[in-house]
Amino acid sequence: MERPDPAPRKRTALHAHTGARWLAVAVPCLLALASADARQACPDPGTTPTPLAELRAGTLPEGTEVVAEGTVTGVFMDTDQLGGFYLQQGSATGATGLFVYAPRRDPVAAGQRLQVHGAFTRHRGRPQLSQLDAVVTCADGEPPAPVDLRLPDAADRLGDFIDQPVRFPQRLTVTDNRDLGRYGSMTLAADGRLTHPGQTAPADSPGRQDIDRRIELDDGSYRANPDPIPYLDDQGTRRAGSSVEGLTGILTHAFGAYRIHPTEPVDWTGGQRPDPVPTADAGDLRIATANMENDFVTLGERGAQTPAERQRQTAKLDALLQGLDADLLGAVELENAAAARETLVARLNARPGERGEYAAIVHPAPGDDAIKVGLLYRPERLRLVDTAADRDTVHHRPPLLGWFEAGATGEHLGAVVVHFKAKSGCPDSGDIDRGQGCWNQRRTAQAERLVAWIREQQTGEFADAPVVVLGDLNAYAAEDPLHVLHAAGKHDLVHDDPSTAHTYVFRGQAGQLDYLLGPDTLRERVRDGATWAVNADEPEFLGFDGRAPADGPWRASDHDPVWADLYLD
Numbered sequence: 001m002e003r004p005d006p007a008p009r010k011r012t013a014l015h016a017h018t019g020a021r022w023l024a025v026a027v028p029c030l031l032a033l034a035s036a037d038a039r040q041a042c043p044d045p046g047t048t049p050t051p052l053a054e055l056r057a058g059t060l061p062e063g064t065e066v067v068a069e070g071t072v073t074g075v076f077m078d079t080d081q082l083g084g085f086y087l088q089q090g091s092a093t094g095a096t097g098l099f100v101y102a103p104r105r106d107p108v109a110a111g112q113r114l115q116v117h118g119a120f121t122r123h124r125g126r127p128q129l130s131q132l133d134a135v136v137t138c139a140d141g142e143p144p145a146p147v148d149l150r151l152p153d154a155a156d157r158l159g160d161f162i163d164q165p166v167r168f169p170q171r172l173t174v175t176d177n178r179d180l181g182r183y184g185s186m187t188l189a190a191d192g193r194l195t196h197p198g199q200t201a202p203a204d205s206p207g208r209q210d211i212d213r214r215i216e217l218d219d220g221s222y223r224a225n226p227d228p229i230p231y232l233d234d235q236g237t238r239r240a241g242s243s244v245e246g247l248t249g250i251l252t253h254a255f256g257a258y259r260i261h262p263t264e265p266v267d268w269t270g271g272q273r274p275d276p277v278p279t280a281d282a283g284d285l286r287i288a289t290a291n292m293e294n295d296f297v298t299l300g301e302r303g304a305q306t307p308a309e310r311q312r313q314t315a316k317l318d319a320l321l322q323g324l325d326a327d328l329l330g331a332v333e334l335e336n337a338a339a340a341r342e343t344l345v346a347r348l349n350a351r352p353g354e355r356g357e358y359a360a361i362v363h364p365a366p367g368d369d370a371i372k373v374g375l376l377y378r379p380e381r382l383r384l385v386d387t388a389a390d391r392d393t394v395h396h397r398p399p400l401l402g403w404f405e406a407g408a409t410g411e412h413l414g415a416v417v418v419h420f421k422a423k424s425g426c427p428d429s430g431d432i433d434r435g436q437g438c439w440n441q442r443r444t445a446q447a448e449r450l451v452a453w454i455r456e457q458q459t460g461e462f463a464d465a466p467v468v469v470l471g472d473l474n475a476y477a478a479e480d481p482l483h484v485l486h487a488a489g490k491h492d493l494v495h496d497d498p499s500t501a502h503t504y505v506f507r508g509q510a511g512q513l514d515y516l517l518g519p520d521t522l523r524e525r526v527r528d529g530a531t532w533a534v535n536a537d538e539p540e541f542l543g544f545d546g547r548a549p550a551d552g553p554w555r556a557s558d559h560d561p562v563w564a565d566l567y568l569d
Helices: 017-035 052-057 155-161 307-324 338-349 440-457 478-486
Strands: 065-076 084-089 096-101 114-121 127-141 166-175 188-191 214-217 243-252 257-262 285-295 328-335 371-377 382-389 400-406 410-418 467-472 505-508 509-513 514-518 525-532 562-567
Touching: 017 052, 052 065, 052 084, 052 096, 052 127, 065 096, 065 127, 065 166, 084 166, 096 114, 096 166, 127 243, 155 243, 166 214, 285 307, 285 410, 285 467, 285 514, 328 338, 328 410, 328 467, 338 371, 371 400, 371 410, 382 440, 400 514, 410 440, 440 478, 514 562
Parallel strands: 096 127, 214 257, 285 328, 410 467
Antiparallel strands: 065 084, 065 114, 084 096, 114 127, 166 188, 166 243, 188 214, 243 257, 285 562, 328 371, 382 400, 400 410, 467 514, 505 509, 525 562
């Protein structure tokens, strides 16, 4: 909630009162507070109200006693809210608004005209009235009509309407919900959710400037860990992609962003959870990739910290993988320990599907990183012929290749699971962020090496065998590593239009980091496939270590899995 500034209260010549004059003002005010039906004409005789515009300009010393008048536009006086209300003088483009911090005061109502006796203060730099002596109700009425604003056109004018009622008649879409559980706020965007520029723009393009399309939806409070969490649907979530039209409330600027505290109910549309993955045809081969977000059997490391968290984590991951029901699975972010692979296989085989149990390739060179990649398959659907790992030092998580016989004819198929260098942990110099995130040169070198290594492996009986690349490339669809792979004939087996594909959301921008890539000869044999959007669009608090973990696959990881069904001869 808002808090008064602790600055000492000062008196100026303009607002100084003799004792008698002050009593003449204070007594009627206190009497007005004592009775809910009390009304007093404004202005009160003997007072000189200070225009809200003067207070908003901040020319008075903090702590100065003032009298201000205005119409109530928004009320947030509950103990778990801002602890006050908003006043406005004037209307439309000539209006001025100001917050009044009034904890433990009798409630006021929107539309009331009030006279407020208190001090001019600031809270986190924002001007406000606080340390109130009296609040006089002058008249009841209707609040001023909100000003219609439309983004991005009005982005440069939002500062003109601070602490005033506004309305966005357009459709605004949730593009970032990471702060919903912690602060009760979300980022909305005009013209649809935000997409990472690297998803569609060439490497040398500056990308789209999305800041003008954003507005924060707040909840009438600045408290942490709100209970209950606001804006949830009947499934206990509020997914990115949900939309609201006609959002109305008080516009303010706090914590570095313009935000709106609704004064009318928020009517949500869209953002439904995806359907289950359809059952694969009996003769098809389902391949999938899933980032497991630190599936660690060792507690207290990157994954679960307690046995209870581990139980929730494995339940979510198992629900995710059972829902995918893949015959060939590239698993990313397994703990670099044999037990991680072994327990994953054991968990899945404890509830085997109709298509058979799983086995996993033993990684011949998993590297020294804390996490590794894994390749799981169903022996009833695929016969493992050979394995290999690329030990080149460009890879700190060495790719793992499996050669299989598949289909009735036993045709050869290769699958290599990869996890390229992340964009985080930026160096001070060298491979810094030049528009594609840190370590882009490293990821590009990893892609180049991967292409060369696959060609080295395609010899003898595997010379003509197609190879699928599965995993987390930590690169968006239009970035350099993908250009390298595309040039080598590795194309997205699932998504035709990169602008509509995403498996990850970073700071409100959706994009694709997880892929199933292969030659055109395989792409022609894809019967069905998609991203299963069970993770990235869900709020973080639903995760195994969140405030309100959800049952089922929801937010099992921060990446969405991708699957495809191949029909084989």
